[in-house]
Each structure stands twice: as C-alpha cells, then as structure tokens.
Amino acid sequence: MSEKTTAHLIADPVRKWLVALRTEHWIKSGFCLTALFFHGSVLEPAAWMAVLPIALCFCLISSAVYLANDIVNRAEDRRHPRKCRRPIASGQISVRRAWLAIVLLAGGSLGFAWWFYGGGTVTGVLAGYYLLSWIYSYYLRGLPLLDVLVLATGFVARVAAGAYALQRFDLTAHPTGWLLSCTYFLALLLGFGKRKGEWLLLEKTHREMGITRRALRGYTADLLDVLTGCSALLAGAIYLAYCLNRPDRIPFVFTTLPALTGLMSYLRLAWRSTVVETPERLLLKSPGLVISLAIWILLVSWFTALG
Numbered sequence: 001m002s003e004k005t006t007a008h009l010i011a012d013p014v015r016k017w018l019v020a021l022r023t024e025h026w027i028k029s030g031f032c033l034t035a036l037f038f039h040g041s042v043l044e045p046a047a048w049m050a051v052l053p054i055a056l057c058f059c060l061i062s063s064a065v066y067l068a069n070d071i072v073n074r075a076e077d078r079r080h081p082r083k084c085r086r087p088i089a090s091g092q093i094s095v096r097r098a099w100l101a102i103v104l105l106a107g108g109s110l111g112f113a114w115w116f117y118g119g120g121t122v123t124g125v126l127a128g129y130y131l132l133s134w135i136y137s138y139y140l141r142g143l144p145l146l147d148v149l150v151l152a153t154g155f156v157a158r159v160a161a162g163a164y165a166l167q168r169f170d171l172t173a174h175p176t177g178w179l180l181s182c183t184y185f186l187a188l189l190l191g192f193g194k195r196k197g198e199w200l201l202l203e204k205t206h207r208e209m210g211i212t213r214r215a216l217r218g219y220t221a222d223l224l225d226v227l228t229g230c231s232a233l234l235a236g237a238i239y240l241a242y243c244l245n246r247p248d249r250i251p252f253v254f255t256t257l258p259a260l261t262g263l264m265s266y267l268r269l270a271w272r273s274t275v276v277e278t279p280e281r282l283l284l285k286s287p288g289l290v291i292s293l294a295i296w297i298l299l300v301s302w303f304t305a306l307g
Contacts, residue, residue, distance in 0.1 A: 016087045016092045016093060017087070017093070017101075019086065019087055020066075020067060020070065020086065020087040020088060020093055020098070020101075021063040021066065021067070021101075021105075022062075022063060022066040023063070025062060025063075025066065026059040026062070026063075028058075028062065028154075028155070028158065029055040029056075029058040029059045029062070029158060030055070031155050031158035031159050031162065031183065032051060032054050032055040032058055032158045032159070032161060032162035032165070033051055033052075033055060033162060034159050034162060034163075034179065034183070035051070035159065035162045035163035035166045035173060035175065035179070036048065036051055036162070036166065037297070037300045037301055037304060038179060038300070038304060039163075039166060039170065039173050039304070040304035040305055041166065041169060041170065041173075042301045042304065042305060043301075043305055044169065046169050047166060047169040047170070049169075050165055050166055050167075050168035050169040051162050051165045051166055051169075053112065053113070053116045053117075053165070054113065054117070054122055054126070054161050054162060054165040055162070056112070057109045057110075057112055057113045057126055058109075058126065058129075058158055058161070060105045060106075060108055060109040060112075061105065061106055061109035061110070061126060061129070061130055063101075063105050064101070064102045064105035064106040064109070064130070065130065065133040065134075065137070067088070067098045067101055067102050067105070068102055068133070068134065068137055069133075069137045069141075070086055070087075070088040070089065070098070071088060071095055071098055071099070072137045072138060073137070073141070074086075074088050074089045074095075076211070076213060076214075077089035078090075079207070079211045081201065081202075081205045081207070082201070106130060109126065109130075110123065110126065110127060110130070113126050117165060117168070120164075121164045122161050122164045122165050125157050125160055125161040125164065126157075126161060128157065129154055129157040129158075129161075132150065132153065132154070132157075133154065135150075136150055136151065141213070141214075141215065142213075142214040142215050143215060143218075144215045144216075144217070144218025144219055145218065147191075147215045148188060148191035148192055148195065148227075149188070151187070151191050152184050152187035152188045152190075152191055153184070153187075154187070155183055155184070155186070155187035155190075156180050156183050156184050156187065159175060159179060159180060159183045160175040160180060163175035163179070178238065178241075178242040178245075179242075181238050182235055182238045182239050182242065185231050185234040185235035185238060186231075186235045188227075188231040188235075189228055189231035189232050189235055189263070189266065189270075192224055192227040192228045192231055192270075193228050193266065193269075193270035194278075195213075195215075195216065195219060195224055196221070196224040196225070196228060196270050196271070197270070197273070197278070198213060198216065199216060199219065199221055199224060200221075200273070202216070203221075225270075225271055228267060228270045228271070229267065232263045232264075232266070232267050235263065236256075236259065236260050236263050239256060239259055240253075240256050240260075243255060243256055248303065251303055252300075252303050254299060255296055255299045255300050255303065258291075258292045258293070258295040258296040258299065259292070259296050261288070261292045262288075262289055262292030262293055262296065265286060265288040265289050265292060266282075266286075266289060269282070269286060
C-alpha cells in the first residue's frame, strides 16, 4: 500500500468526523471571551487562562449537541440540498458511533468544567445550555419563532458563562444586563438570518418549504425580513445606549461605527443571499464584515485597556 493511499485512508475518517462535529461552529464559543474585552482584561494573561477553559468546554459540548441534533433530524437533513451530505444523514457515520461520541464529548466537557470551576455558576450555565439544547432538538426546533428565540439563549449562555468564569481573575466581574440583552438580539439577528438563508435556498432549488425544517412553514420571506431588520435595530440601539451610559462614553461611543457598519453589512446579505444560512462561514465570504469586526475588536480592546 502506497503512502498516499495510507494517508487517504487516515484522512477520510478524520475529515468526516470533523464535519460531523461541526468544528467550524466552534467560532461561536468566542462569545465566551466577550467579558474579557468589556472588563478591560484583554491584556491580562491570567484573565485569558480563567476564561479559555469554559470556551473549550462549549466547543466540546456544542459538538455533542450537533451530533444529537443530526441524529434526531437525519430524515429532514436527507431532504435538504446541502445537509443531505452530512455524515450521519448520508450514513457515513452510524447512529451508534454518534451516540458514543455524544457521551464522551458531553461527559468530558461537563467533567472538565466541574474540575476547573467547581459545581458553581459556570458549570451550571454549561449544564443548562446542554439540557435546553436537548429540548430544542426534540421539540422546540419545529416551532416557528420559538425555535429562534430559544436558540438565541445559547449565545447568551456563552457570554454569561465567560463572565462568571472571569471571576477566577477578578471577583467583581459579572454579566451585565447591557451585555446579555445586546447579545440576545444579535443572536436573534443571526438566527432569523439563517432561516431566511434556508428559505431562499429552498426557493432557489424549487423545494417545498418546511420539508427540511418544519418551523419554516410558519414563516414568510417578508416576515423574516422584518424580524432580521428589527433584531438588527434593537441590537444596535441597545449597544449605542450602553456606550452612551459608560463613564468613558467619549471615546467609547466611536466603537458604534464599526458595530453598526457590520450590522448593516449583515442585513444586506440576509435580505438577498443564501450565504447567511451558514453564519459560521460568513466571515470568509464577506470582507466588509471581517473589516468591521476587526476594527470593532481593536477599538473596544484599546478603549477598555486605557480605562
């Protein structure tokens, strides 16, 4: 057997598991790091060491959630023009092996969180996220509006867990109402944008609405445009109000410029393109979003560090 053939035999199973675990979605665990920037601890190595473990835990447990979701919804995925290629839906990974991976990933994530943070708030938020994800996969996923409203709480859980984890560095750290509410409406924007992207994809491929996701039957294209627009408006308004209520509102208010530019860039895509169906890949296809996000992170880090 040639070296090339051997490498292929090793790489192929690894590749299908990386797809099944949705490792590209691990970028969402970056929300756990939000408190670092707004707390002004972004230049403190000890602060990073306090928060990175919970980000890793969310990476692992979210992969367990995706596997469970793919098992429960594999029949719907087989009718989707893109999701039909997922390893579980296509039969590349057996349901039995997927269940074993779920146990290992979820158990490892919760066990590591318990070991590092104890049985307190951080581990409780992680466990609550996992429990809610099961309820979502089995029931709430099929209910229009409620499917996105509940899904957005996963992002809030990441932000809250990261803020509580930061207490290992500074006991005064805590998730504020401003931070959680802005995160929630930003997550609603991503969620409703994802539904609009799937709507456009099914329309483009002449498939029946709801054949891949039952909740889509409760939406219309116009309703999704309104929901994404309102979510973007509320996320931007809350963030602007937060900036104006900070003691250092000047210069911090200038961070709203890249933030609002990014929101408008996303809306432009959400109303016309199927690319928003995969928000985890959106940054790779939208230079405007990448530039806005980079400038926003730099300004927030700079202003909070100076404070």
